[in-house]
Amino acid sequence: MTHPHIADALKKPDLVRLSEGMVLARFESMKIYSALAAVRHLLDQGRIRPGQTLVDSSSGIYAYALALACHRYGMRCHIVASTTVDATTLAQLEILGATVEQVRPSENLKLDQELRVRRIRRILAERPDVHWMRQYHDDVHYLGYREVADLVAAEVAAEFPGRPLTVVGGVGSGASTGGLVEHLRRRDPSVRLVGLQPFGSVTFGSEEHHDPEAIIAGIGSSIPFDNVRHHLYDTIHWLDFTHAMSGAVALLRDHAVFAGLSTGAAHLAASWEARRFPDRLHLVIGADTGHRYVERVFARHREAPDPAALKPVEISSLSELSMPWSVMAWNRAPWPVRRTERKEPTA
Numbered sequence: 001m002t003h004p005h006i007a008d009a010l011k012k013p014d015l016v017r018l019s020e021g022m023v024l025a026r027f028e029s030m031k032i033y034s035a036l037a038a039v040r041h042l043l044d045q046g047r048i049r050p051g052q053t054l055v056d057s058s059s060g061i062y063a064y065a066l067a068l069a070c071h072r073y074g075m076r077c078h079i080v081a082s083t084t085v086d087a088t089t090l091a092q093l094e095i096l097g098a099t100v101e102q103v104r105p106s107e108n109l110k111l112d113q114e115l116r117v118r119r120i121r122r123i124l125a126e127r128p129d130v131h132w133m134r135q136y137h138d139d140v141h142y143l144g145y146r147e148v149a150d151l152v153a154a155e156v157a158a159e160f161p162g163r164p165l166t167v168v169g170g171v172g173s174g175a176s177t178g179g180l181v182e183h184l185r186r187r188d189p190s191v192r193l194v195g196l197q198p199f200g201s202v203t204f205g206s207e208e209h210h211d212p213e214a215i216i217a218g219i220g221s222s223i224p225f226d227n228v229r230h231h232l233y234d235t236i237h238w239l240d241f242t243h244a245m246s247g248a249v250a251l252l253r254d255h256a257v258f259a260g261l262s263t264g265a266a267h268l269a270a271s272w273e274a275r276r277f278p279d280r281l282h283l284v285i286g287a288d289t290g291h292r293y294v295e296r297v298f299a300r301h302r303e304a305p306d307p308a309a310l311k312p313v314e315i316s317s318l319s320e321l322s323m324p325w326s327v328m329a330w331n332r333a334p335w336p337v338r339r340t341e342r343k344e345p346t347a
Helices: 006-010 031-044 061-073 087-095 109-126 145-159 177-184 241-255 261-276 298-303
Strands: 014-019 022-026 053-058 076-081 099-102 165-170 192-198 235-239 281-286 313-315 325-329
Touching: 006 031, 006 061, 014 241, 022 145, 022 261, 031 061, 031 145, 053 061, 053 109, 061 076, 061 087, 076 087, 076 109, 087 099, 145 177, 145 281, 165 177, 165 261, 177 192, 192 261, 235 261, 241 261, 241 298, 261 281
Parallel strands: 022 281, 053 076, 076 099, 165 192, 165 281, 192 235, 313 325
Antiparallel strands: 014 022, 235 325
């Protein structure tokens, strides 16, 4: 089968069996599904027009996906980039035709994200013709994961008939693991969703805990994400950088899979979940490759602790949350803070 554009070829995940109870869905960049479907839908609805400039902020994965979608559909792309965007991604964005500007270096991710929001607001004030994609807030980004859900459901039914499914992956903007499971549950309401959070993220209440090496902003945020649907999650794991690194290094060492830091966190959490629920099939979401983590993660592989020696603290309320790894049954509960109480900025 030939594809009309490289984005259509790159978006499909490879499914890799890690053990009898664990399968990895390894993406080149998971958000390609989200960006392609969102741009196509907005064009079809007349909310954007061909050739218009689309803008958003990103730590890397969504920036690449949006640049591909703009290239695919003849749009212009403007990225307000995080300071964590690596040189490889930056070069690809520029060659794909995206305008890329990075906010000034910040001491923490919260300030970095706030600076990006302010810059986008200035761009919109200066250029009202620009469309803000709002990957963290617009529910249009859920649309693309219907296709992933169809693929996963077909593969799981064929290879693991009758086996109940648990999806394990980063919460992110909510439109990745949340979008996938929302579509999967239309077929099977028993599908469980285990979400991952870094310490310092406001999304599931760990903002009072500081991880000095946290660079896994893609699975959490220091500002509110309005398209996170908390009620979709059955369990939440909070992991620090060292634990996520342990999972990523183990995945490469044991299975030859080179994947990102959020995938490492998912691998570690899923291994623990699979021991507790051996009857279930655990689908690990590998949202991206490991290329942008070479220096800060994989070059330090000798520092990674043995994952077999790691286990979480099981807690029953957010007041008990503690580093470096905590887990709590969320039980598909809504977020306890009303949306009107959540503070700006809303990227």
